[in-house]
Amino acid sequence: MLFQVIVSGFVIGCVYGLIALGYSLIYKASGLMNFAQGDVLTLGCFLGYTFYTLLGLPYWLSLIITAAIAFFFGMGEERFIIRKLQNKNVLTVYVVLATISIQYILQNSIQAIWGPNMLSYPRVFPWNNVTIFGVNIQTESVFCIIMSFILMMLLQVFMNHTKFGTAMRASALDAKAAKACGINPSFATGVTWGIAAALAATAGILLGPIYGVFIMLGQTIGRKGFAAAIMGGYGNVIGAIVGGVLLGLIETMSAAYWSSTYKDMIAYGLLLIFLYVKPTGIFNEKALNR
Amino acid sequence: MKRKMLLVSLAILLIASVSLFANGSSESSDTYVIGVPQPLTGTNAQPGACALNAVKVAAKQFNDAGGILGKTVEIISYDDQGSPEESVRVAQRLVSDGVDAIIGSCISSAVLSAGQIYENNQIPTFGTGTSPTWMAQGWEYLFRACQNNDFALPLVVDKLTELGVERVAIFAGQDDAAVAGVNTFTELANQAGITVTTTEYYVEGNTDFSGQVARIINSNAQVVFISTFGPTQPLIARQLRQFGFNGLCFTKDIYQVDALQVAGAASNGIAFAYPYLTYASIDDCKDPFIKQFLEAYYEMFGELPVSDCAYRAYDSMLVLKAAVEAAGTTEKTAVAEAVNTLSGVQTLAGMQDFTYGDREGLHSFNIFVIDNEQYITFDEWVGSPLYNEIVSQY
Incomplete structure (x- = not known):
């Protein structure tokens, strides 16, 4: 039983981690928070459902197309909403509020397109469960964990060992200096928002076969992804996944061995403790001062 | 300006x-x-x-x-x-x-x-x-x-008593209908001498209930009473079965056809007292x-x-x-x-x-069960392999 609880904590924790990765990237690139991340996850879940179930495309292809669409959605969000607001020199808080508006617009748009009904994903793998240490675990759950860690590593390599990743980091640190070096900071920021959206949508298509497809799927997950990002160190790539897994494990274990009624209180209480005691998170990520 | x-x-x-x-x-x-x-x-x-x-x-x-x-x-x-x-x-x-x-x-x-x-x-x-x-x-x-769930739940508890169930765990949301369902069910179970081993709540919007499921299984319950509504039903059904709970589950009201489609075989052994069913196709409906x-x-x-x-x-x-x-x-x-x-x-x-004087129009209900991913009445279910498998535990 304990092992099964740990695996469940890992699965949901990895999803929090993927969302947290998006929060961290956006913060690094723009010094902002995008509260629409959870609903981009829902969008990804519905898009994946459309490609995989309705159009009959292979799962891996559905995943790639979904991530690509979400990438352009994220870029568009930054280019046509966020940057427009920033160009007006509005306070940062207004830009963050705009992302909350996007969240609700997304929710309602998803309902308008796909309807309010809960939808079911067919199985992705031919076998229902895999047995690890004598415990049956849903194959899609294991896939979710593996994919999360692969994505985290790819992102880490991309950000630290590729020219474009370096350009993105440079743009985030000092846009003017980056521009002087021939980097296009606007494009780099847009790509960062695109990657964040693609990560969230990927989390959505990974979750679909586990939880089903419904409009509010990403709402709570989005909030908890934010908490995970803070715990790991807001803006830190590895910290995001570690924070996510930690949050997933803590809330699952506390529900299993203490109280399910106060599961969320424990999760958000932990967030408060981090904010008070160690606001730089586990990986000691310093907040940007823009 | x-x-x-x-x-x-x-x-x-x-x-x-x-x-x-x-x-x-x-x-x-x-x-x-x-x-x-x-x-x-x-x-x-x-x-x-x-x-x-x-x-x-x-x-x-x-x-x-x-x-x-x-x-x-x-x-x-x-x-x-x-x-x-x-x-x-x-x-x-x-x-x-x-x-x-x-x-x-x-x-x-x-x-x-x-x-x-x-x-x-x-x-x-x-x-x-x-x-x-x-x-x-x-x-x-x-x-x-x-x-009115208060009218249907006595039927559920009577059925549990008839089956010889002694221990029930509850999984519930925190909205008005879910909590009312918990209160009524707990009271009726106590009156019938059935022990409520644990009552586990979840917060609306959560999707992972593994902690609650672990507590339910550890409580050694024979039956789970699920007091929820909407997309949570298939999630809890799947997670209960995933963790190895194969006993009977009763939902406080209907287990809808979309939940059945999402949870698939995990829905087998889920029962509820209700006046009607929802259908995936018109041909499935006999009424x-x-x-x-x-x-x-x-x-x-x-x-x-x-x-x-x-x-x-x-x-x-x-x-x-x-x-x-x-x-x-x-x-x-x-x-x-x-x-x-x-x-x-x-x-x-x-x-x-409506002549009962309680401003309610319905006073009698059926008990339905899901077996082989199909709805059947409880009476039809009696004697089936799944029935024998589950009921033999009680």
């Missing part, structure tokens, strides 16, 4: 146009206006949308047959979001719209918060939630033509009256109602029409008084009888 003026003007224009459309022709005496507050966005958008669609189906049928007492039925619908705060705002708006009757909401906490407003304005209201709480307020203009409704619904919307809230709302419309016709007038107090005299009104849930 000009821009500010422009924005203010636009806002005023928008509000004015919305009010204009909302008021529609409710002033006209040729129309009978029914207000439909339902959750049309958010977590409960699915049942709300189904309920609204069903009201439209009924309204069309009434109008095609000459209306109610010759008056054309008109619908005014607002999104109460299933929230108590919003439902109060919606109720005030419907009152100002001058509606003749109300059908909704399917979220009990929304009925509970808006009920007093409808009562004060003497508007005959058919709540479409299943919680006992709002009917317990004693409001004279408030009725129900669908299940001619329900089939007729499904065909009309499909014709209008190109899909079947996955939520039973459609049935609840449709039945409420049938009872309302019967009441107006029995009263011989659309005058609100006369209609409300007429509801209390109704019996033998044919609805999807069977014959409605």
Whole structure:
């Protein structure tokens, strides 16, 4: 039983981690928070459902197309909403509020397109469960964990060992200096928002076969992804996944061995403790001062 | 300054146009206006949308047959979001719209918060939630033509006693109907000598219940009573089976067809006491009256109602029409008084009888079980391999 609880904590924790990765990237690139991340996850879940179930495309292809669409959605969000607001020199808080508006617009748009009904994903793998240490675990759950860690590593390599990743980091640190070096900071920021959206949508298509497809799927997950990002160190790539897994494990274990009624209180209480005691998170990520 | 003026003007224009459309022709005496507050966005958008669609189906049928007492039925619908705060705002708006009757909401906490407003304005209201709480307020203009969970749960506990079940765990949401379900079930179980081993709650919006499931299994329960609504049902069914709980589960109300599709084989062994079922296809339905409704619904919307809230709302419309016709007038107090005299009104849930004096139309229910991913009655289930496998544990 304990092992099964740990695996469940890992699965949901990895999803929090993927969302947290998006929060961290956006913060690094723009010094902002995008509260629409959870609903981009829902969008990804519905898009994946459309490609995989309705159009009959292979799962891996559905995943790639979904991530690509979400990438352009994220870029568009930054280019046509966020940057427009920033160009007006509005306070940062207004830009963050705009992302909350996007969240609700997304929710309602998803309902308008796909309807309010809960939808079911067919199985992705031919076998229902895999047995690890004598415990049956849903194959899609294991896939979710593996994919999360692969994505985290790819992102880490991309950000630290590729020219474009370096350009993105440079743009985030000092846009003017980056521009002087021939980097296009606007494009780099847009790509960062695109990657964040693609990560969230990927989390959505990974979750679909586990939880089903419904409009509010990403709402709570989005909030908890934010908490995970803070715990790991807001803006830190590895910290995001570690924070996510930690949050997933803590809330699952506390529900299993203490109280399910106060599961969320424990999760958000932990967030408060981090904010008070160690606001730089586990990986000691310093907040940007823009 | 000009821009500010422009924005203010636009806002005023928008509000004015919305009010204009909302008021529609409710002033006209040729129309009978029914207000439909339902959750049309958010977590409960699915049942709300189904309920609204069903009201439209009924309204069309009434109008095609000459209306109610010759008056054309008109619908005014607002999104109460299933929230108590919003439902109060919606109720005030419907009152100002001058509606003749109300059908909704399917979220009990929304009925509970808006009920007093409808009562004060003497508007005959058919709540479409299943919680006992709002009917317990004693409001004279408030009725129900669908299940009251308090009436169905004794049937569930009787069945558990009959099967020899001794230990039950509860998994529940924290909304009004879910908590009311927990309270009633716990009380009935205690009276029947059944031990409630643990009661596990979840927060709306959560998707991972592994912690709760672990506690339920560790509590050594033989049966799980699930007091939830909507997308949580298949999630908890799947997670219970994933963790190895293969016993009987009872849900507080219907386990809908979409939940069955999402959870698949994990739904086997889930039971509930309810008046009707939802269907994936019209051909699956054997009840001619329900089939007729499904065909009309499909014709209008190109899909079947996955939520039973459609049935609840449709039945409420049938009872309302019967009441107006029995009263011989659309005058609100006369209609409300007429509801209390109704019996033998044919609805999807069977014959409605309001002469018990409790403003409730339904008093008897069936127990359904899912086996081989199909709905069957409990009596049909007895003796099947799954029945023998589960019941032999008790």
